[in-house]
Amino acid sequence: MLAETICSAASAAGLGIAAITAYRKRFLTATRIAAYSLVPVGLVLAGVVQWVSGIAFKPSVWIGFGVLGLAWLLFMTTRAIERRSGTTRAGRKAARAAERNEAVAPGASAPALGAGSQTGRPTAAPTAAKPGKRQEAAAPADDFSDIEAILKKHGI
Template sequence: MLIGTVCTLLSAAGLGVAFLVARRRRYALALRTAAVALLPVGLAMTGVVRFVVNMTFNPVAWAGFGVLACAVLLFLSGRLADGRGRGAAAGSAPEVRAVPGGATPSLPGSRGAGGKAKGAAADPDDFSDIEAILKKHGI
């Protein structure tokens, strides 16, 4: 009974505001305001408001939300743990492919057979193709 009265008063106030907006010849805004103003009465008539009020003040409903939140956290934790385990078990080491000519590839910044880091003392011929492209474009 109280819920219906409160919703009716809210709708009446909203329709009053819509009427004042319509007097200013802003009809589109007045129609939208009237539509929003009718929502509380419609929700009260369908029983949605009673359901929400009963759920809000019910400690069993809040305990149910707590159980659902716990279930979601456990599910996400399981997915996270499964993702970490799968990455380590699947071989997180980089894949090494054979290079034509019998040379063994190495990771950038790692030390080659000579003991010095590759890329640190690169041959001047390594950038010749880049220089040719830059000269071609006039840079």
């Protein structure tokens, strides 16, 4: 009964504001305010207000919301633990696949084939040059050369 009275008062106040707005020649805004102010009365007449107030004051409904909240909390806790330990479903599948691949040929490496010629004659395998200290030291310097260029460009 109280909820219906509050909704009716809100609608009456909204219609009063709409009338004042229409008096000021702002008809589009007044129509919009009138539409919003008729919504509470429509909810009362449809019985929605009585249904919501009946649900809001039942202890069994609040217990149900508590159980739903507990279920959500448990679900999110297990998800967080899975993420921290890395035991997701995809991670377990990848681990199983890696185990199967190792079981087929443990310690096997990619085949090393020499480059062949188009004539069909076998060619000698190219000899790999042993990397010297100079080549190893040059690799990190190449990585930083572009950074140095950017810094020099900006005068740093």
